[in-house]
Amino acid sequence: MKVLVAVKRVVDYNVKVRVKADNSGVDLANVKMSMNPFCEIAVEEAVRLKEKGVATEIVVVSIGPTTAQEQLRTALALGADRAILVESAEDLTSLAVAKLLKAVVDKEQPQLVILGKQAIDSDNNQTGQMLAALTGYGQGTFASKVEVAGDKVAVTREIDGGAQTVSLSLPAIITTDLRLNEPRYASLPNIMKAKKKPLEVLTPEALGVSTASTNKTLKVEAPAARSAGIKVKSVAELVEKLKNEAKVI
Amino acid sequence: MTILVIAEHDGKTLAPATLNTVAAAAKIGGDINVLVAGQGIGAVAEAAAKIAGVAKVLVADNAAYAHQLPENIAPLVAELGKGYSHILAAATSNGKNILPRVAAQLDVDQISEIISVVSADTFTRPIYAGNAIATVQSTAPVKVITVRATGFDPVAAEGGSAAVEAVAAVHDAGTSSFVGEELAKSDRPELTAAKIVVSGGRGMQNGDNFKHLYALADKLGAAVGASRAAVDAGFVPNDMQVGQTGKIVAPQLYIAVGISGAIQHLAGMKDSKVIVAINKDEEAPIFQVADYGLVADLFEAVPELEKLV
Numbered sequence: 001m002k003v004l005v006a007v008k009r010v011v012d013y014n015v016k017v018r019v020k021a022d023n024s025g026v027d028l029a030n031v032k033m034s035m036n037p038f039c040e041i042a043v044e045e046a047v048r049l050k051e052k053g054v055a056t057e058i059v060v061v062s063i064g065p066t067t068a069q070e071q072l073r074t075a076l077a078l079g080a081d082r083a084i085l086v087e088s089a090e091d092l093t094s095l096a097v098a099k100l101l102k103a104v105v106d107k108e109q110p111q112l113v114i115l116g117k118q119a120i121d122s123d124n125n126q127t128g129q130m131l132a133a134l135t136g137y138g139q140g141t142f143a144s145k146v147e148v149a150g151d152k153v154a155v156t157r158e159i160d161g162g163a164q165t166v167s168l169s170l171p172a173i174i175t176t177d178l179r180l181n182e183p184r185y186a187s188l189p190n191i192m193k194a195k196k197k198p199l200e201v202l203t204p205e206a207l208g209v210s211t212a213s214t215n216k217t218l219k220v221e222a223p224a225a226r227s228a229g230i231k232v233k234s235v236a237e238l239v240e241k242l243k244n245e246a247k248v249i
Numbered sequence: 250m251t252i253l254v255i256a257e258h259d260g261k262t263l264a265p266a267t268l269n270t271v272a273a274a275a276k277i278g279g280d281i282n283v284l285v286a287g288q289g290i291g292a293v294a295e296a297a298a299k300i301a302g303v304a305k306v307l308v309a310d311n312a313a314y315a316h317q318l319p320e321n322i323a324p325l326v327a328e329l330g331k332g333y334s335h336i337l338a339a340a341t342s343n344g345k346n347i348l349p350r351v352a353a354q355l356d357v358d359q360i361s362e363i364i365s366v367v368s369a370d371t372f373t374r375p376i377y378a379g380n381a382i383a384t385v386q387s388t389a390p391v392k393v394i395t396v397r398a399t400g401f402d403p404v405a406a407e408g409g410s411a412a413v414e415a416v417a418a419v420h421d422a423g424t425s426s427f428v429g430e431e432l433a434k435s436d437r438p439e440l441t442a443a444k445i446v447v448s449g450g451r452g453m454q455n456g457d458n459f460k461h462l463y464a465l466a467d468k469l470g471a472a473v474g475a476s477r478a479a480v481d482a483g484f485v486p487n488d489m490q491v492g493q494t495g496k497i498v499a500p501q502l503y504i505a506v507g508i509s510g511a512i513q514h515l516a517g518m519k520d521s522k523v524i525v526a527i528n529k530d531e532e533a534p535i536f537q538v539a540d541y542g543l544v545a546d547l548f549e550a551v552p553e554l555e556k557l558v
Contacts, residue, residue: 239557242502
């Protein structure tokens with residue numbers, strides 16, 4: 001079966017971001033960008049499904065600027081067969097991304113679509129669920145285990161009190177949680193080979209999708225800074241401070 | 250304005266996060282209705298009707314809504330929600346699972362994990378693991394929002410007397426079914442609701458050593474959390490994880506033991522009132538957010554702390 005994986009180019013998770021002085025957003029100039037960590041897990045899961053003989057083709061898709069081709073090449077080096085970039089310079093909302101992905105799903109007809117559970121920039125945790133709504137497919141969000149059997153997929157999900165397993169009819173949408181797998185690294189020969197794999201570039205207009213949004217970001221500010229704390233010398237001093245100064249125990 | 254709040258529950262009891270969500274609704278202003286969807290949920294509906302400030306409780310009791318499968322509940326919420334100005338749910342695993350599906354069905358953008366209400370259409374929410382706060386305005390006819398529980402003080406669970414109304418609509422998409430669940434058992438307070446949280450990280454070295462934290466937690470009436478490193482190393486189950494990808498907590502007192510303080514962990518606890526760090530590495534980033542830091546070997550400091558509190 002065909003598996004579609006969505007990946008996002010985001011600021012690297014190790015970067016401590018800074019808010020711009022004019023409060024229009026965070027400063028992303030000259031900041032290291034990477035594939036969103038949850039998307040790496042999604043790619044890894046698709047590659048493992050292919051290695052198990054469950055998946056026959058892996059198509060990786062990204063929606064974003066021209067530079068997102070780097071992340072698509074990374075996914076190709078990890079084992080995806082071909083890539084699609086839906087090029088859009090503007091910052092899209094999750095709903096707009098979900099609509100664009102729906103158009104790609106209509107075109108490609110995958111049996112399984114795997115996304116990360118959230119992007120570490122917007123922290124929205126929406127796109128997978130929205131894509132599931134638009135396609136009418138079942139959704140297995142926050143997956144920690146995925147097992148395909150016949151025309152069903154069993155997904156074990158991380159929920160607040162523990163784990164839950166649901167069975168979904170294929171085609172289905174899955175979003176990955178951190179513990180689903182440990183993503184591999186791309187080897188140099190595979191990075192070289194990935195340069196030759198096909199990468200198709202589309203536009204929202206070509207897909208006939210409107211990316212209009214009902215949300216508008218008015219400003220972005222730095223969070224309130226915590227006032228500097230103190231170092232205590234002993235446990236006894238710590239307990240004394242917590243009891244008498246902070247009054248929390 | 251009329252606001253629909255989706256009740257968070259496990260089928261038997263109403264989750265405290267519902268009270269924080271109703272508090273957010275009260276800040277927006279207007280009539281508040283609560284939807285309880287599930288199977289055999291009479292007790293939850295009764296509890297919802299007692300919440301202070303709730304005008305009406307809608308009860309959708311049907312086998313299709315058992316286990317909160319989003320494929321069945323989202324169409325119900327979208328159908329009912331058309332008549333409301335706002336639809337709110339707690340940013341729990343259920344709320345996050347269901348609400349974006351509702352938003353897409355209503356063709357509106359969602360606003361996730363709001364931490365404050367600026368006005369009826371403008372809200373603030375953290376982005377980039379809490380390193381920036383965005384103020385977002387929605388022009389949607391129905392505003393679909395998840396609420397970060399720690400951003401709002403809960404309303405009183407008693408004192409209301411809302412009318413209870415049954416909802417007949419049944420949606421069964423037939424695309425998903427519940428297979429089973431495995432819930433972690435714990436006698437300690439729930440992590441997200443606890444007044445004191447004691448968390449351990451990679452510095453605990455193994456799962457057995459968490460007994461020191463459990464002993465301290467029991468003495469303080471605290472919940473026990475963990476960093477991702479401790480969860481990935483298999484010391485403790487993943488529902489104990491505090492951070493960007495785990496639970497968000499904001500207790501009165503957060504004690505971080507053997508936790509370095511990575512950005513992703515701080516995202517889950519830096520709104521705690523008082524933060525204490527116990528770490529033997531005095532350069533650990535956790536000391537930059539800690540109100541009280543103790544540079545010490547945790548295996549000596551934690552048992553001593555347990556004796557003294």
